[in-house]
Amino acid sequence: MAIPFVSLVATSAAGDIPLALPIDCTLGETCHIQQTVDHDPTAGASDFACGLLTYDGHKGTDFALPSLAAQTEGVNVVATAPGTVRGVRDGMADILQTAENAPDVTGKECGNGVVVSHGDGWETQYCHLANGSVAVGTGDRVAIGTILGQVGLSGQTQFPHLHLSVRHNGNVIDPFDPDGAITCGEPSETKLWSDAIDAPAGGLITAGFAAGVPEYSAVKAGTAHETTLSSSDDLVVWGYVFGGRVGDEIILKIDGPNDQIINQTVVLERNQAQLFRATGRRAPQSGWPFGDYLGDIQMVRDGTIIDTATTTVDIR
CATH class of the missing domain: 2.70.70.10 (Glucose Permease (Domain IIA))
Structure with missing residues (x-):
């Protein structure tokens, strides 16, 4: 039986039907x-x-x-x-x-x-x-x-x-507002979800390190993150973002074994459903010190941190 394509708008607010999460994942972590x-x-x-x-x-x-x-x-x-x-x-x-x-x-x-x-x-x-x-x-x-x-x-x-x-x-x-009576700034207290399910207005999907700015296709494929790098590799940290808005700040930091290497803020110039941003440094002539490096990415909107992600790489 073919599945119909329904094109009606949300107009009904009849009684409730409790809905559980329809996918086997952990919101905010694996989806x-x-x-x-x-x-x-x-x-x-x-x-x-x-x-x-x-x-x-x-x-x-x-x-x-x-x-x-x-x-x-x-x-x-x-x-x-x-x-x-x-x-x-x-x-x-x-x-x-x-x-x-x-x-x-x-x-x-x-x-x-x-x-x-x-x-x-x-x-x-x-x-x-x-x-x-x-x-x-x-x-x-x-x-x-x-x-x-x-x-x-x-x-x-x-x-x-x-x-x-x-x-x-x-x-x-809409399970998040079943009566369809939208009042900006006052989210509906009635939802169809049987458990508390949040729909944040943007956030970080994942983050990682690489020896250079990765291809966006590799970020989306899940193959861009490198867990180990050599001391002579360039050092790049990247963050994969959803729900980006004009004016959002993506703050990218790298902390090494001895001190902070990078602290850069990128301001988004347009709305984007998904995007990634990266920053990094070329390897010094003497090479990076061996050890663990921490990447920290923050998404900031109107001065408030709305999401963070961390990632690590071992340089040896």
């Missing part, structure tokens, strides 16, 4: 919320907090993995509430839409996916599952935590993630 539902009916975009953690017309919550390597290892997608499988799709290739050989996915933007009906007009849709991973069939009963498949790259994807859509009577519902 993060990259995007949420767009509440702006115009060509602009605004999330449930009047922020930028969304894009025009986005109709779900995206749970992103830190790298392609994490996706390759396998991360389960699970039912967020009990119900009956209403439809599935499998067999679409795992290819990012940024790839040169990306297929036309018009009408199949969800990629491989599962739709689960929960009764009383409620349903959830799980998109971008890995090719061949769908583990349920139409008519199957599922419980909270039942494995539906694994995170993949099928459909309209630019990074590895699970897209979860929640609908009531066909209307898109």
Whole structure:
């Protein structure tokens, strides 16, 4: 059964349905919320907090993995509430839409996916599952935590993630603000999540060291971080960021065995859903002292640190 592409805006606020985390990961550590539902009916975009953690017309919550390597290892997608499988799709290739050989996915933007009906007009849709991973069939009963498949790259994807859509009577519902009555500066006290789930308005995905500024593709693939370097290597620290806004400061520091080597602040000049920044020093003629080096990256917005990440490298 083909999975429909619903294009209705969030208008309903009917009764509650408690939702568990739909992905087997730890938020803020092994995954993060990259995007949420767009509440702006115009060509602009605004999330449930009047922020930028969304894009025009986005109709779900995206749970992103830190790298392609994490996706390759396998991360389960699970039912967020009990119900009956209403439809599935499998067999679409795992290819990012940024790839040169990306297929036309018009009408199949969800990629491989599962739709689960929960009764009383409620349903959830799980998109971008890995090719061949769908583990349920139409008519199957599922419980909270039942494995539906694994995170993949099928459909309209630019990074590895699970897209979860929640609908009531066909209307898109934002689990972070189910009544759709947005008041800027006053987040809704009512959420559909059964556990406390935060959607920070930006943060650090990961960080690492390298012997030079890495390719962005290596950062996204999860292969950019080097755990050891030689004393003659150049020393670069980098941070991988999501939800960047104009004016945000990315502070990058390197502390060596004896003293601080770098303390640099980079100010973002435009809004970006994902980005990375790096800084470093060439190796001194005598080489770096042997030992452990600590990288510390901070993301600062309006004078407040909103996230930090640390990383280490052994020079020997």
